[in-house]
Amino acid sequence: MIDVNSYLGHFAFRQLRHNTASELLRLMDSRKIERAVVSSAAAITYRNAQAGNEELARDVKTHRGRLIPLGVVNPAYAGWRDDLKICHEEFGAKGLRLYPRWHNYSLSDPACLELVNAASDRGLVISIPLRVEDRRQQSWLVDIPDVSQDEIAGLIQSCPNARFILVNGSGYARSVLGRRNNGLPPNYVIDISLLRVELENEVGQLIENLGEERVVFGTGMPFHYPDPAILKLEILDASEAVKERIRRRNAASVLGLPSA
Amino acid sequence: MQAARPQTKHPSFGRVIDCHAHLHHRSRPSWQDDDRKLIDAADKLGIEQLCCSVLTPLKPATAEQFRECNQWVAEGMRRFPGRVLGYCFVNPGYGRQALDEVRRCVEDRSFVGVKMYNDYRANEPVVWPIVELTIELRVPILHHAGHAQWLPQPQPRISDGGHLAELARRYPEAMLICGHLGGGGDWEWTIKALRNAASVYLDTSGSVIDEGMIEMAAKILGVDRIVFGCDMSMTAGVGKIRSATLAAADKEQILGRNMHGILSRRASA
Numbered sequence: 178m179i180d181v182n183s184y185l186g187h188f189a190f191r192q193l194r195h196n197t198a199s200e201l202l203r204l205m206d207s208r209k210i211e212r213a214v215v216s217s218a219a220a221i222t223y224r225n226a227q228a229g230n231e232e233l234a235r236d237v238k239t240h241r242g243r244l245i246p247l248g249v250v251n252p253a254y255a256g257w258r259d260d261l262k263i264c265h266e267e268f269g270a271k272g273l274r275l276y277p278r279w280h281n282y283s284l285s286d287p288a289c290l291e292l293v294n295a296a297s298d299r300g301l302v303i304s305i306p307l308r309v310e311d312r313r314q315q316s317w318l319v320d321i322p323d324v325s326q327d328e329i330a331g332l333i334q335s336c337p338n339a340r341f342i343l344v345n346g347s348g349y350a351r352s353v354l355g356r357r358n359n360g361l362p363p364n365y366v367i368d369i370s371l372l373r374v375e376l377e378n379e380v381g382q383l384i385e386n387l388g389e390e391r392v393v394f395g396t397g398m399p400f401h402y403p404d405p406a407i408l409k410l411e412i413l414d415a416s417e418a419v420k421e422r423i424r425r426r427n428a429a430s431v432l433g434l435p436s437a
Numbered sequence: 438m439q440a441a442r443p444q445t446k447h448p449s450f451g452r453v454i455d456c457h458a459h460l461h462h463r464s465r466p467s468w469q470d471d472d473r474k475l476i477d478a479a480d481k482l483g484i485e486q487l488c489c490s491v492l493t494p495l496k497p498a499t500a501e502q503f504r505e506c507n508q509w510v511a512e513g514m515r516r517f518p519g520r521v522l523g524y525c526f527v528n529p530g531y532g533r534q535a536l537d538e539v540r541r542c543v544e545d546r547s548f549v550g551v552k553m554y555n556d557y558r559a560n561e562p563v564v565w566p567i568v569e570l571t572i573e574l575r576v577p578i579l580h581h582a583g584h585a586q587w588l589p590q591p592q593p594r595i596s597d598g599g600h601l602a603e604l605a606r607r608y609p610e611a612m613l614i615c616g617h618l619g620g621g622g623d624w625e626w627t628i629k630a631l632r633n634a635a636s637v638y639l640d641t642s643g644s645v646i647d648e649g650m651i652e653m654a655a656k657i658l659g660v661d662r663i664v665f666g667c668d669m670s671m672t673a674g675v676g677k678i679r680s681a682t683l684a685a686a687d688k689e690q691i692l693g694r695n696m697h698g699i700l701s702r703r704a705s706a
């Protein structure tokens with residue numbers, strides 16, 4: 178399996194476990210997860226997100242065969258062009274994670290569009306977590322809503338050459354992102370970490386509406402337990418071939434990994 | 438208080454019991470299919486029994502509305518015999534009507550407990566007669582709960598772990614279940630608020646699957662006070678127990694043995 182939705186480091190509002198490279202790898206081994214896309218949890222709340230990317234780069238340095246780093250870059254902060262260059266050229270990032278609500282910008286801001294296009298020119302993927310935590314449990318210090326799916330759709334429409342991995346979202350079938358023939362370029366995939374399969378079967382709806390190549394495996398570790406996502410694949414009413422695509426092949430394809 | 442009438446039949450209890458589930462309100466056109474899907478999902482996930490209530494879409498519920506919901510639960514118990522166990526949902530503000538409904542559901546319809554929502558906080562005096570009746574009937578109360586800074590829809594009288602702990606101090610013999618650790622906001626707060634309320638159980642249900650939440654509850658409360666639930670988030674519910682770093686015996690206790698013990702108190706009456 179390839180997990181497109183993992184993290185390393187500390188988070189400002191809750192203690193995380195399994196949040197170093199070696200600990201996360203042990204957890205991955207216990208669940209037969211071969212590779213994971215990781216970014217810095219600390220960079221979500223650091224004013225200077227690049228400091229989180231530096232921590233991440235140090236931690237994954239000797240585990241690059243299994244941990245695929247993404248840089249967290251804030252296009253509203255000074256020096257983001259330098260950060261992008263360093264993340265790609267020095268840290269070996271395969272992509273970026275964007276936190277528009279936490280970093281106080283809009284996905285339609287010119288700087289964000291410039292960042293996404295510049296990253297795409299470098300061959301980097303763009304991962305957007307729709308949420309970090311359930312809003313109900315957020316600290317009294319912050320009130321951060323989920324990223325609007327309409328806002329994401331606008332970015333996707335504006336950047337047809339980019340490749341997007343949307344994680345920690347749900348309810349896609351009720352938005353343009355999950356609709357059949359939605360007029361958007363097919364340049365985005367959606368992770369299953371917070372999707373339902375048992376009652377509403379959002380995963381089945383997305384496969385039907387968007388195609389079996391558009392759904393990818395993601396857990397949200399170590400913010401989340403891994404087994405809910407694994408269970409979803411176990412009980413999903415789909416062929417083994419489709420499940421294999423979700424487990425690894427779709428992610429390998431969008432990440433440009435050789436096993437695609 | 439009246440003496441409990443002898444109950445004519447008792448359900449038997451399985452090894453995996455979802456302590457927090459719902460059948461669907463019949464204003465939903467697809468309610469029959471949706472109820473069937475619930476049972477199908479339980480089958481796939483190894484959940485043998487589901488303790489279900491039906492809630493009104495709009496709250497507070499009137500007496501007529503909660504009686505209607507409970508009628509549907511009774512019908513659900515007949516449609517899915519041995520799989521659906523019934524909670525009697527009442528709004529305690531209806532006083533005698535609520536009490537009569539609880540007694541009728543438990544004594545005449547073999548319901549296994551009472552469900553209360555956010556009509557009143559758990560520590561308000563209007564709730565006390567219901568609690569006293571559940572003590573007499575030896576059935577638990579599953580109480581909707583949450584401690585959140587931000588709620589998508591305001592719930593001015595939602596209870597939290599602190600309110601349930603206060604109620605437990607007044608009625609230590611009551612069997613109180615604090616609803617949805619994983620759907621009630623700041624779960625660390627909830628666990629800590631319940632630490633010294635030894636008679637309050639904590640239900641694990643809800644869509645939130647934060648790593649470490651079950652282990653923290655086990656460490657602070659003890660595994661004998663944790664009861665497995667999904668509240669319709671079923672892969673989340675089962676997955677968080679499967680993931681938790683606990684001994685297999687502890688997981689079995691959470692998945693069914695603790696709820697079995699709670700439900701058996703009525704059965705042994």
